[in-house]
Amino acid sequence: GIVTGTSHSGEFITPAQIIGFPGLLAPRGTIQAPAGTLVGNGDLITILAWNSSHYGTNQGNLAGTTIIDAQMNLTRAPEPNVTIIAPDDNTSRDGLLPFNITANITVLINDGTCNATLTLGNTSILNVATGETLTHDLGLVLAGTTVQTSFLVIGEAIGTTNATITASCLPEGPIISARTSDTLSNITITDESGPLIALMQPANNTLNRTGQTITFRYNVTDLSAISNCSLIIDQDINTTDETITKDIEQTLTAQLANGQHNWSIQCTDALGQNATSVTYNITIAFYPPSVLALNITSPVILNAGTPQISRVQRKHHGQRRIHDPAKRIRHAYILPEPELRP
Structure with a gap:
């Protein structure tokens, strides 16, 4: 049994023989008050007693010599025991390379529907990778069975931090035998590669x-x-x-x-x-449109005004094309006949 609610909170009580039932042990014992204090100070104490399959609890006020019995009539709940198996404590990782934090989870006592949760000490140094979640559903886990789960994480900055994996199961009940969480200590994130x-x-x-x-x-x-x-x-x-x-x-x-x-x-x-x-x-392939040539093969008399042309050869995106825009000539150079040139 275990005592809570007094200055001796967390102490285990030595089992004692139950009178009339020689084969049955019950968690009955004595809590000794610290030296210099009065016995029977009125504290509320809680007794939790258990065996391999059942447990019981009871409360009472401490007043002198107090006997409190706990009847073990409740079925113990599934208890997940967590052990981180990789990486080791005091490890270092290149921050730009994702890596897994992996744990074994063994369910004790009874079957349960369980999950595992990752808690990171400093998410500015180490965080879950893109697409990863902080909680994994483990489903139904049979008593005595071990399941493994991995969380993909990645470094965010140079530094040292911790990570903890905690498991829980349904139906809930007192955790007596299992260690429901484990901590990975001193994960150092380094910069060992280029951008x-x-x-x-x-x-x-x-x-x-x-x-x-x-x-x-x-x-x-x-x-x-x-x-x-x-x-x-x-x-x-x-x-x-x-x-x-x-x-x-x-x-x-x-x-x-x-x-x-x-x-x-x-x-x-x-x-x-x-x-x-x-x-x-x-x-x-950038070729701005441009007129490459205008060839007049026979004499043309240009009268005052704005003459028109009917065919223009131009270049567009590197392709030569004949265009018929009926555009007007706004600027022109007139070359006289050879005999008229100076």
Whole structure:
């Protein structure tokens, strides 16, 4: 049995023989008051008694020598015992690489419907990975059975923190034999790799017809500060930015000639670690419409006013076309016959 509600709260009572039932032990014992205090101070005490399958509880006021019996007529509830098996205490992990915190959960006494919950000591250092939850439903677990569950976590910043996994089961009842939680101590998050870079725009294999000035958008993340990022065009550094805000969209701009190009982003963090993104392709095909030639093969007399033409050869997106816009000639250069030239 166990006592609560007094200065001896949490003390176990030695079982005693029940008179008339020689084969039955009951948690009966004596609570000794601390030296210098009065016995019988009126404290409310609670007795909890149990065996392998049942338990009972009772209360009474402490007044001198007090005997309180607890009848064990209640069925013990399922008790989940939690043991974290990976990683070990005092471990270190690269913050940009997700890892699992794994626990074995053994249900004692009776069957139960159970779940496990992860509590993180400092979520600014260590948090659950994208898509992960803080509670896992374990379903029905039979008495004496062990189930395993893993929580995927990832570092958020350099530092040291703890993590605790706690289990509970239904139906509920006093936890007498099991350790329902376990703590992983001193998880140290380090920065051991270069930045992670995600290209955003233009999309891979983009065909751009709108201009030759292109804005390249990307995102970079790292546990350390970012020192600089460079735009790589056709394997050469085109431009570099030294004012980078990580985890927010960044931009770099370049002027590209018509044709096919490849591009990527290279970044370096404050620890001198660098990384390069994947490579995307972009094709520039910017050909503004323009008149290439106006050939008059026979003499034309231009009268005062605004003459009209019926055929114009022009270039649009690299293609030569004959256009019939009935446009008006607003500017022209007139070449006289050779014999009339000065």
